[in-house]
Amino acid sequence: MAFIKADKLTYTYEGNLVPAVKEVSLSFEKGSYTAIIGHNGSGKSTLAKLLCGIFTPTGGKVLIDGMDTADEDNQAPIREKCGMVFQNPDNQIVSSVVEEDVAFAPENLGVEPAMIRKAVDEALAAVGMTEYALHSTYKLSGGQKQRIAIAGILAMNPQCIVFDEATAMLDPAGRREISDTMRKLNDRGITVITVTHHMNEAAMADRIVVMNKGEVAMDGTPRDIFARVDELRKLSLAVPQVTELLYDLGLPAALHAMEAADVIEKEIKKKCL
Amino acid sequence: MLKDITLGQFFPGDSILHRTDARIKILMLVVYLVFVLCAKTAFAFGFVVIATGLLVIISEIPLKTVLKSLKPLLFVLLFTAVINLFFANGDNILWQWKFIKIYREGIENAVKMVIRLTSLVTGTSVLLTYTTSPLDLTDGIERLLMPLKKIGVPVHDFAMMMSIALRFIPTLIEETDKIISAQKARGADFESGNVFARAKALIPVLVPLFVSAYRRAFELAEAMECRCYRSGVGKTRMKVIKTRPADYIFLGMSIIACIGIFFLNQVVIPL
Numbered sequence: 088m089a090f091i092k093a094d095k096l097t098y099t100y101e102g103n104l105v106p107a108v109k110e111v112s113l114s115f116e117k118g119s120y121t122a123i124i125g126h127n128g129s130g131k132s133t134l135a136k137l138l139c140g141i142f143t144p145t146g147g148k149v150l151i152d153g154m155d156t157a158d159e160d161n162q163a164p165i166r167e168k169c170g171m172v173f174q175n176p177d178n179q180i181v182s183s184v185v186e187e188d189v190a191f192a193p194e195n196l197g198v199e200p201a202m203i204r205k206a207v208d209e210a211l212a213a214v215g216m217t218e219y220a221l222h223s224t225y226k227l228s229g230g231q232k233q234r235i236a237i238a239g240i241l242a243m244n245p246q247c248i249v250f251d252e253a254t255a256m257l258d259p260a261g262r263r264e265i266s267d268t269m270r271k272l273n274d275r276g277i278t279v280i281t282v283t284h285h286m287n288e289a290a291m292a293d294r295i296v297v298m299n300k301g302e303v304a305m306d307g308t309p310r311d312i313f314a315r316v317d318e319l320r321k322l323s324l325a326v327p328q329v330t331e332l333l334y335d336l337g338l339p340a341a342l343h344a345m346e347a348a349d350v351i352e353k354e355i356k357k358k359c360l
Numbered sequence: 361m362l363k364d365i366t367l368g369q370f371f372p373g374d375s376i377l378h379r380t381d382a383r384i385k386i387l388m389l390v391v392y393l394v395f396v397l398c399a400k401t402a403f404a405f406g407f408v409v410i411a412t413g414l415l416v417i418i419s420e421i422p423l424k425t426v427l428k429s430l431k432p433l434l435f436v437l438l439f440t441a442v443i444n445l446f447f448a449n450g451d452n453i454l455w456q457w458k459f460i461k462i463y464r465e466g467i468e469n470a471v472k473m474v475i476r477l478t479s480l481v482t483g484t485s486v487l488l489t490y491t492t493s494p495l496d497l498t499d500g501i502e503r504l505l506m507p508l509k510k511i512g513v514p515v516h517d518f519a520m521m522m523s524i525a526l527r528f529i530p531t532l533i534e535e536t537d538k539i540i541s542a543q544k545a546r547g548a549d550f551e552s553g554n555v556f557a558r559a560k561a562l563i564p565v566l567v568p569l570f571v572s573a574y575r576r577a578f579e580l581a582e583a584m585e586c587r588c589y590r591s592g593v594g595k596t597r598m599k600v601i602k603t604r605p606a607d608y609i610f611l612g613m614s615i616i617a618c619i620g621i622f623f624l625n626q627v628v629i630p631l
Contacts (some may be wrong), residue, residue: 141582163588171586178576179583183370183527187495190598192587197594204598221372225530239587 089114090152090247090278091138091169097146098133107133109301110147115280117246120273122289122309123282125298126323132251134298135282139169139249152246167196169247170240174255176232185227185235186211186220192243203242210241213275214268230261237268247278255284266291286313286327290342297322314340369530370493375420376606377491382500384607388614389487395618396479402468404624405475411617412479412486419486429485430478437474444470489526498523499597516592524580528573535572539565 092114099106108130115121115138125131136142137149140156151169154161170192173179182188189210193203211217214234219227224235233253240248250269254262266288273279281292289295295312297305299322305312312319313326316334325331329347330340338354341347372378377385399408416426430437450465488497502519509515540550543564550561 139586141586163590166586166588171583173579173583175576175579177531178579181524181527181580181584181587182493182495184372184493184495187493187598191584191589194596194598195588195590197596200596200598200600203596207598223370223372224527225369236583243588 090117091115092150093138093147094150095147096137096144096149098137098142099145106145107301108137111303113296113303113306115278117278118273118276119294120269120279120292121281121294121296122292123280123296123298124284124286124289124324129298130301131282131298135171135249135251135280138280139171139247140165141171167243168245169249170243170245171249171251172233172236172240172253174252176229176236176256179236179239180224180232183224185216185222185224188224188235189238189242192239196243206242206244210238213241213271214238228261229257230264233257233261233265234268241272245277247280248272250279250281252282252284254288262288286325290327297324309342310340313342369489371421371425371490372493373420373491375418375491377419377487380610381601381603381607382492382496383504384603384611385487385492386500386504388611389484391614391618392483392487393480395614395621396476396483398621398625399476400625401627403627404621405472407621407624408479409475412483415483415486419491421486421490426482426486430481433477433481437477440473440477441470444473494523494526497526499601520592528576532569532573536565536569539568
């Protein structure tokens with residue numbers, strides 16, 4: 088059974104006539120890794136907030152592990168199951184000390200002190216920030232702050248984490264740190280949904296959902312999606328640079344540099360022989 | 361200049377003051393404030409300086425940081441000193457030039473005022489903000505004010521607001537710096553003109569600052585909700601706070617020092 092199931096999901100912001108998300112039906116399996124892409128205003132962030140129950144749909148419904156997000160009684164258990172990492176790392180850190188910030192969620196849940204300690208240590212280890220446990224959050228780099236934010240969500244042991252453009256404000260090094268962390272979390276069985284502008288990041292997912300004008304424009308594996316370069320260009324979206332290069336050369340699609348090298352090597356051998 | 365403001369910042373560490381229960385530290389701070397404000401004689405002020413110095417030493421906060429935190433206060437200090445120097449009345453005129461008279465009382469008052477202000481700021485930062493993490497502080501305040509909960513005061517919310525305010529001081533200072541630079545790049549002039557012109561020049565800084573602070577608050581609320589924040593209902597703490605005997609000894613010592621001030625006030629050394 089799908090972990091998150093959206094059925095004819097519609098959401099209209101207050102005071103707007105046009106819905107930001109229109110009749111979207113999607114389902115996400117437990118342990119899956121999905122990237123949602125789309126240009127600005129395509130409704131991808133709204134969709135992400137609907138999928139983890141921060142927004143209540145104005146039409147249709149979202150079921151998280153069988154629980155309807157529109158039901159007030161389900162709010163607390165849904166929050167525990169499904170966490171969200173936001174764009175600006177500064178605006179989601181509550182405390183000025185790393186380990187206290189990570190402990191915020193389990194403290195709110197009323198977990199025993201010894202168990203909180205364990206959860207915090209594990210969460211910090213999972214994002215590779217153990218040595219910073221007693222540091223001041225203010226002095227960390229953007230990528231480190233964002234990893235602390237992820238640890239803060241991890242500490243409540245969720246089954247799903249939704250990243251809302253979590254890498255948009257980071258430099259390339261920070262972006263790499265976060266996408267590596269996402270991959271690692273997914274390997275541990277956590278369902279990952281990431282909203283992103285960066286195509287290289289989207290290429291790391293197992294599935295890509297392309298949003299356009301509040302509707303799902305494409306849905307498939309990165310290989311399928313990035314093979315449709317013309318369609319993506321029509322939606323004013325780019326594909327990863329290597330993919331674009333091979334496409335313009337008229338060669339078979341590739342998602343990563345190494346893969347592209349193989350394709351080019353094969354092509355050269357063919358030409359020489 | 362804004363970067364120098366260290367007020368409200370926490371320096372993680374493991375000194376005796378860091379390990380002291382936040383509640384005890386808050387009580388000690390109250391005692392300390394009485395202690396500083398009650399000092400009257402030179403002898404008493406000497407004692408205030410020594411006590412404050414001791415606090416700085418046991419906090420293990422580098423002296424440089426402490427002095428840096430006083431830098432933004434320099435103007436206020438100079439201003440009070442000058443006012444006290446020229447506008448005090450007394451019996452012993454030391455120096456006179458036309459209508460300007462300087463009395464010995466004036467000099468004494470100026471020195472005392474400077475010591476008082478410096479000690480207040482240093483003491484508060486060293487005792488509380490530098491050595492107490494915001495969450496500990498929140499917890500301390502919450503527990504101390506617990507009795508007020510019975511009459512319907514939202515103690516937890518109040519304490520949480522305060523700790524978040526402290527946590528955001530450096531973030532907002534950084535933001536202010538950025539906005540000032542951005543407005544300067546657009547030709548804004550913050551340095552010329554009289555006081556009113558300069559105050560008016562700050563409006564283009566304050567408006568974006570407020571807008572962004574408001575947006576931050578909104579996002580933070582969403583993020584806190586995502587982490588199951590329920591306004592303190594059924595909340596536990598990772599670190600169990602225990603008041604150790606050493607904490608009571610600390611509090612006892614500060615109360616004794618505070619009472620001591622009243623005796624020292626009686627000792628008048630003829631200067």
